Amino acid sequence: MYPTDDTIVAVATPPGHGGVGVVRLSGPGAASIGGVMAARSQPWPPRVVTRTRLEGVGLAADALVTFFKQPQSYTGEDVVELSAHASPVVLAALVERAVALGARLAQAGEFTLRAYLNGKLDLVQAEAVRDLVAAVSPAQARAAFDQLEGTLSTALQAIAVAIRELELKLEASMDFPDEGYHFIERGEVGLALQAIRHELSRLVATGARGRIVREGARIVIAGIPNVGKSSLFNAIVGADRAIVAATPGTTRDLVTARLVLGDHVAEVVDTAGVREGSDAVEQEGVRRAAAAMAHADVLILAVDGSRALSGDDRRLLARGYDVPVIRVATKADLAPAWPLEHLGPDAVAVSAHHGIGLATVTTLIAARLGADRSHDDHVLLTNQRHRELLGLALSHIDHAAATFDESDGALPEEFVAADLQLALAALDDVTGRRSADQLLHEIFARFCIGK
Amino acid sequence: MTKSDVIVIGGGHAGSEAAWAAAKLGCSVTLCTLSPDTIASMPCNPAVGGTAKGQLVREIDALGGLMGLAIDATGIQFKVLNRSRGPAVWAPRAQADKKRYSVWVRDRLESAPGVSVVQGQVARLLVSDQRVCGVELLGGERILATTVVVTTGTFLNGLVHIGDVARPAGRHGEPPSLHLGEQLRQLGFTVGRLKTGTPPRLSKASIDFDGGVSSGVFHVEHGDHTPTPLSFLTGPGLANSASCWLLHSTDAAHLTVKANLARSPLYNGSIRGIGPRYCPSFEDKVMRFPDRNGHLLHLEPEGADVDEIYVNGLSMCLPEDVQKQVVASLPGLASATVLRPGYAIEYDFVQPTELRATLECRRIAGLFLAGQINGTSGYEEAAGQGLIAGLNAARLALSLPAVTFTRDQSYLGVMVDDLVTQGCLEPYRLFTSRAEFRLLLRADNADLRLTEIGRGVGLVDDFRWDAFLERRARLTENTRRLTSTTVQLQSKQRVPAIEALKSQSVTLESLRRDGITLLPASRPDVDLTTLETEVKYAGYLRRQDASAKKLSGIENQRIPDGFSYRGLPGFSTEVVQRLEEVRPATVGQARRIPGLTPAAVMLLSIRLAPTTGRKAG
Secondary structure, X not given: OOOOOOOEEEEOOOOOOOOEEEEEEEOOOHHHHHHHHOOOOOOOOOOOEEEEEOOOOOOOOEEEEEEEOOOOOOOOOOEEEEEEEOOHHHHHHHHHHHHHOOOEXXXXXXXXXXXXXXXXXXXXXXXXXXXXHHOOOHHHHHHHHHHHOOHHHHHHHHHHHHHHHHHHHHHHHHHOOOOOOOOOOHHHHHHHHHXXXXXXXXXXXXXHHHHHHHHOEEEEEEOOOOOOHHHHHHHHHOOOOOOOOOOOOOOOOOEEEEEEEOOEEEEEEEOOOOOOOOOHHHHHHHHHHHHHHHOOOEEEEEEEOOOOOOHHHHHHHHOOOOOOEEEEEEOOXXXXXXXXXXXXXXXXXXXXXXXXOHHHHHHHHHHHHHOOOOOOOOOOOOOHHHHHHHHHXXXXXXXXXXXXXXXXXXXXXXXXXXXXXXXXXXXXXXXXXXXXXXXXXXXXXXXXXXX | OEEEEEEEEOOOHHHHHHHHHHHHOOOOEEEEEOOHHXXXXXXXXXXXXXXXXXXXXXXXXXXXXXXXXXXXXXXXXXXXXXXXXXXXXXXXXXEEOXXXXXXXXXXXXXHOOOEEEEEOOEEEEEEEOOEEEEEEEOOXXXXXXXXXXXXXXXXXXXXXXXXXXXXXXXXXXXXXXXXXXXHHHHOOOOEXXXXXXXXXXXXXXXXXXXXXXXXXXXXXXXXOOOOOOOOOOOOOOOOOOOOEEEEEOOHHHHHXXXXXXXXXXXXXXXXXXXXXXXXXXXXXXXXXXXXXXXXXXXXXXXXXXXXXXXXXXXXXXXXXXXXXXXXXXXXXXXXXXXXXXXXXXXXXXXXXXXXXXXXXXXXXXXXXXXXXXXXXXXXXXXXXXXXXXXXXXXXXXXXXXXXXXXXXXXXXXXXXXXXXXXXXXXXXXXXXXXXXXXXXXXXXXXXHHHHHHHHHHOOOOHHXXXXXXXXXXXXXXXXXXXXHOEEEOOOOOEEEHHHHOOOOOOOHHHHHHOOOOOOOOOOHHHHHHHHHHHHHOHHHHHHHHHHHHHOHHHHOOEXXXXXXXXXXXXXXXXXXXXXXXXXXXXXXXXXXXOOOXXXXXXXXXXXXXXXXXXXXX
16 A cells, blocks of 8 residues: 655646646645745745746746645645646656655555545545546546536435434334334334335446446447448448458457447447358357347347348347347348338438448437436446445345345344345445445556546 | 552442452452442442343353342342344343342352452552552551552542532432542543433332222333343242332423423533433433423332332432422322432543553553443443453453453443443443444353353353353254254255244244254253354354454554554544544554544554555655
8 A cells, every 4th residue: 555644746637748737746745845846935825826937857847836735635635736838758857856856656546545535535536536537428527527526425325324214213122122112113114125225226227327328338230141230330430340241251259349429438349140150150259249239238230121031130120129229221222122111110221331321320329328317317326336335235125125024924123224234334335434445445546647 | 558469449330340350360359348238239220131231241141240140149020121123132131129139249249269348438549650559548548459440430529419409429328539539630531520310219118009000000010921030050940029110201290390490400500411311311301302291110119128119210300399299290109208319410430532441541550440430321331341340450460461352242342342442422331233243242142252251261160161061062962953853844845953943933942842852951041042043043143243254354453552643644633632542452443433534544554554665764
């Protein structure tokens, strides 16, 4: 683990050439090191931007210097930010100078770690910083920002309060048995458990969507061989990535590409044609295709619009899918062999070569992905760790409810309380209210330098 | 001038157990008491046990203490509370015959080898070089000792309030300890002030119980059909010889309280000490819960041949004439005679954050504190601390290593850890909800948790040890029988009995009807409860056991004595102050200090970790 009592320095803006680069210093020596660099003897007024010629950096460097006095800073410590021209050479020279004056190069995530240690952020918010920095799609940025603003923390808090409230009443009835009145009636326990269950499962249910937002939606193109899946893939992705040839069964493995589609990051997957394959390699491709379809967030079913539908086509179309499906008739530049309506009301006729229908497909994908942003506009479980812990909490609540309903004779209420305690512990682990272990080290190790 | 290994100041429940434990280890013990007649007296309710407290008494007993045996020998009504709520919250409790209880304990102490009971008031502790070396009595006599256990209860600067009369007293009618309280302040201890109270006592002869029952204002409370003892050593054959009665207060009494509120020192500003929220005075009940139209009161006899009735729930400190009016306005008590008025008492206590988990003061070596002086309330809490303090005072005197108890092992551990990490803002009592591993800390398995430890540290004699070994062997054998015998389920399927028992509809009793024979138990409440609980709730017990073990990482990370928190960056002044007050022995303890954020605890853990990769300085 890192020391926490020294002064750290790092470039806080992304590498590469840009307009402005920021070097950030945090710690007890931030002001004095910054002061030497700026050849300034008197203390800075906090939160005032000063234009300064920096000294001793080996090259001419003008910078805007801002001093944040602890605890009113990102990390809760004294912080000095030097904004200079974003030349990697200039920024590296500034960092080097700060190190020469006693600062230490910050490790990944160390600024945010200090913010967490100084109580400026809770764990959920700290994780949100990482996500916000890494966000490439508007939905990712929005979810991370909401989380940083504390919307998830607030939602969790409300559930924790409800669990604590119920536990409190159960505990009171166990600890004060001869008070002559009931702290809670049996029916009330059942109702409270149901209410907690409802709220918690609503939150857990946002996990599927949260995963799509954070990790990207999986858009899987499926169809029998040689209907033009790879051409469609290339047209959507906009690059000649998949091998396109007129021999059936060319795409033997999965081909994927990531792109930002409307609001979302999407991973488009091209699969091998679904049919009884002739050789082992192709059969492996078909098996992978089936697996990819099982994990799709949106499925594009492609059939050749210029030929009669085969038995394999019909089987593919008739199968039940529990994810949104977009039906596509390809080769729309050729004469259609059957009316498009045969595929259903929302079917799209596409020609990859002539760019027909592609915009409709991408619009449909975006609509399908955005479709269920209905119930909770802000709270979204985007983080795998949160999803697991809340799933665990929910399983404890389920267990408590089952314990309480047991047809074989309900267990005494202290066992309900035992489950509630575990559910609470899981919630507390999400915000880091009580955990102070390896978990944290792992979380903070994944930050990019400077944040 | 005499010299003992251990001096115990005070002969209440803490002092008695402390002297008894120290003597068990072979120490010479001087017990200083104001009056041998008040050894193990019960100035408040005449009962031992109850929620969490019953479990605690079983723990004291499992470690060779007096309390369980004393209440079994002198109890007049036995009852297990919480029967419907699950085995870990089943709580044995008994009404005591106060006089006989006190005499029983006094006899034990006076006949214990090594114990001498000295009558006298301790004027001051003899302290040299931050180490205690004896006491000086009020007459000037000095007694030297290696260690001293202070168990002065409510006597430190005690002030008894009845209406507008406040007089210094340790208990009603007994002189307070003024000098000792003063000396503790001078030695630099953080001393606070608490308040507790007790209800009026009525004359049994003046109450028409049968009339009250037949007119429906009293409800009789009997003991359990088969009384459950508090001690593991007590055999079958306990009997209930007394009943209690229950009634509800009415508006007439509430109006009397309201009309005279200005004469209650609780409401006219005379009392500044903080009372327990869990045990409010009758004045508080009436004023704070005006919507309740009746408060529950219990009439409890103070002994088989004693005329006094204790009115549980009616603790108050109004003037005597008002108390009489309140009593007379209660249903069925119109002609009851008040023998003694209730009163409130304010007293000094030492913030227990001054103590180590051995109950030794960090400030003065060899000085141990136990009982109400540490801010606790309750005979059982006092007795438990007395045992720990007496044990460790003796071990220090004998140059043996200290003994502490953990939270996953006992209520003793929970209580001491709460006290030394949290301190007291109000009188502290144990609740089952204070134990995070409650399912493991049951009344039935206190011996399995602690007797072996007690044996190892010198508290458990041969008689108890042999009985324990037999009990443990019976449990093993009975478990084996359940595993190796099959029974037929309703579905006609045959399964091992131990599997069948996991169903809520199957009990050991029903298995016996199905032909399973178990070893005869003299104490089915212990033997069979442990067996049935550990089979039926095995999943829950395993889960708690696992989380107890999982905690042991940072929980047990040691903080060196005298570790310097000052100048540690990242710690606010408030956090440093809390840490310096409490001086936690482990990071686990630090984690439980109020106001310490998880982040601060993590910082501390980092600071204490081996300094790999750290720059020098």
